[in-house]
Amino acid sequence: MNAIVSIKNLHKAYDSGFVALRGVDLDIAEGEILALLGPNGAGKTTLISTVCGITVPTAGKIMVGGHDTVTDYRAARSLIGLVPQEINLEPFETVENTVSFSRGLFGKKKDPARVAEVLKMLSLDDKAKSKIKELSGGMKRRVLIAKALAHEPRVLFLDEPTAGVDVELRKDMWNVVADLKAHGVTIILTTHYIEEAEAIADRVGIISKGEILLVQNKDEMMSQMGRKELRVDLVEPVETIPDALMKYDLVLAPNGRAVTYTYDTRAERTGIRTVLNDLDAAGLRMADLQTQQSSLEEIFTTLVKEQSA
Amino acid sequence: MNWTAIRAIYVFEMARFFRTLTQSLISPVLSTSLYFVVFGTAIGSRIETVEDVSYGAFIVPGLIMLSVMTQATSNASFGIYFPKFIGTIYELLSAPVNFLEITLGYVGAAATKALFIGVIIFVTAFFFVDITVQHPFAMIAFLLMTCVSFALLGFIIGIWAGNFEQLQLIPLLVITPLVFLGGSFYSVTMLPPVWQTITMFNPVVYLISGFRWAFFGTADVPVAISLAAIAFFMAACMAAIWWIFRTGWRIRQ
Numbered sequence A: 001m002n003a004i005v006s007i008k009n010l011h012k013a014y015d016s017g018f019v020a021l022r023g024v025d026l027d028i029a030e031g032e033i034l035a036l037l038g039p040n041g042a043g044k045t046t047l048i049s050t051v052c053g054i055t056v057p058t059a060g061k062i063m064v065g066g067h068d069t070v071t072d073y074r075a076a077r078s079l080i081g082l083v084p085q086e087i088n089l090e091p092f093e094t095v096e097n098t099v100s101f102s103r104g105l106f107g108k109k110k111d112p113a114r115v116a117e118v119l120k121m122l123s124l125d126d127k128a129k130s131k132i133k134e135l136s137g138g139m140k141r142r143v144l145i146a147k148a149l150a151h152e153p154r155v156l157f158l159d160e161p162t163a164g165v166d167v168e169l170r171k172d173m174w175n176v177v178a179d180l181k182a183h184g185v186t187i188i189l190t191t192h193y194i195e196e197a198e199a200i201a202d203r204v205g206i207i208s209k210g211e212i213l214l215v216q217n218k219d220e221m222m223s224q225m226g227r228k229e230l231r232v233d234l235v236e237p238v239e240t241i242p243d244a245l246m247k248y249d250l251v252l253a254p255n256g257r258a259v260t261y262t263y264d265t266r267a268e269r270t271g272i273r274t275v276l277n278d279l280d281a282a283g284l285r286m287a288d289l290q291t292q293q294s295s296l297e298e299i300f301t302t303l304v305k306e307q308s309a
Numbered sequence B: 001m002n003w004t005a006i007r008a009i010y011v012f013e014m015a016r017f018f019r020t021l022t023q024s025l026i027s028p029v030l031s032t033s034l035y036f037v038v039f040g041t042a043i044g045s046r047i048e049t050v051e052d053v054s055y056g057a058f059i060v061p062g063l064i065m066l067s068v069m070t071q072a073t074s075n076a077s078f079g080i081y082f083p084k085f086i087g088t089i090y091e092l093l094s095a096p097v098n099f100l101e102i103t104l105g106y107v108g109a110a111a112t113k114a115l116f117i118g119v120i121i122f123v124t125a126f127f128f129v130d131i132t133v134q135h136p137f138a139m140i141a142f143l144l145m146t147c148v149s150f151a152l153l154g155f156i157i158g159i160w161a162g163n164f165e166q167l168q169l170i171p172l173l174v175i176t177p178l179v180f181l182g183g184s185f186y187s188v189t190m191l192p193p194v195w196q197t198i199t200m201f202n203p204v205v206y207l208i209s210g211f212r213w214a215f216f217g218t219a220d221v222p223v224a225i226s227l228a229a230i231a232f233f234m235a236a237c238m239a240a241i242w243w244i245f246r247t248g249w250r251i252r253q
Helices: A044-052 A073-078 A095-105 A112-121 A137-149 A167-182 A194-200 A218-225 A243-248 A272-281 A296-308 B003-019 B021-046 B055-086 B089-094 B099-126 B136-160 B164-180 B193-199 B203-216 B223-247
Strands: A003-013 A019-029 A033-037 A059-064 A080-083 A155-159 A186-191 A203-208 A211-217 A227-234 A258-264 A286-293
Touching (some): A003 A044, A019 A044, A019 A186, A019 A211, A033 A044, A033 A194, A044 A155, A059 A073, A080 B089, A095 B003, A167 A186, A167 A194, A186 A194, A203 A296, A227 A272, A272 A286, B003 B021, B003 B055, B003 B099, B055 B089, B055 B136, B099 B223, B136 B203, B136 B223, B164 B203
Parallel strands (some): A033 A186, A033 A203, A080 A155
Antiparallel strands (some): A227 A258, A227 A286
């Protein structure tokens, strides 16, 4: 993998004694979208802040585009854009000036055309002269993204970009992210919305209690670790599951009109064929069949539970 | 050096100043005019001369210094405290800039604002009293150095402050008394000997004295000592800021 961000054995302990990161190893490939999924307090924000230079690592090494973020911070940081979780903006400035300021701060020459382009991409072009305090919450979030993109970063960190955002805007954000990926920007986003990771990420990293539990291609993760359910609708309702079918741990629907069989896609044999045969042999007539893949949410919950155990 | 970043910070900070231009300028001009009316005209008419200078003219350098010092401190402290308060500091910390660049941007802007105000008060003074400046270059140099060093001090206060009360505390409790007792309105030689000695521990005395020398050619302390004092003050502030950024004190965890 051609890693644009490479994190090795990263530890972070705050002065208060709280240990936020415990030996994180993570490589992020150029051009991918990586979603970091984890409960509150898992260390997602600390991880991002440490890569971006807002917090200082206690131990470990971070390379961005081949530059060490501590010893060669100028080169490393100029490749990074950061969209923080909180809406932190200068309320009395105009959108245009705020975005322009960010560009200058990262050492890029003034370029009104580039700023206009970024604003357009985020549908902020008609708000360029507006003061930030006049904008809605969703617009402010877009300004934060515009600021992070003003200096043309190659890596963009989005810290919970859709926390507290309505459904429509969330979908808009996802489109923006997809657009950025198309422009070759590597994106790392943290979220605790599993559907978000499921919808836009190429890879998913699960972080809990300062450790990365798993990083994997999203589809692979879901097919390898996902459990599937087979639901069989019955023509005639039954009161109990026949003894002959007890070994399958079938779950009977409350109205007795359907049974659900759970199987592991990783297993050599899923057992679907024999279940169906045995259902037939037991005299249960099938009206319909459907299968359903379990979501990342379940994978996530299982992993976090396993860690706690 | 990331000059583009320094310029970006400077321009952004100056924009704040120009946004609130009226309140930024009117209040110091108004308060200084009041000083001229009260001290220069009403009380000053009963005081003949101080060191051969009319009292109204005598207080001009002190009044300029008073405004410049308080303005430089409050502008710089607010300039860096505000991003901390509203959270935009994250951007500074994640930008490819070092402490010197951040300091130059913020302190440069705060010093410029204070300089503006100093010049405006100087011009205002002409409407009230006759003044001539004997050493114009020295006057400019003292004014600039005072703007910069108090902006540095303000910058440190802004980083240290955890809330708005603390932001006001040092200027109110330390700087204002030091400036008032630093000979803004009187010559140190007018004090009883014991107080003269105590006054010499007030660093502001050296600044006001040096500045007044630039105007009238007379000073409470030798000009060289004034210069040394301001240089020392500036160096101490720079060292403190260097330490703050090196350790991340109150900014970077």
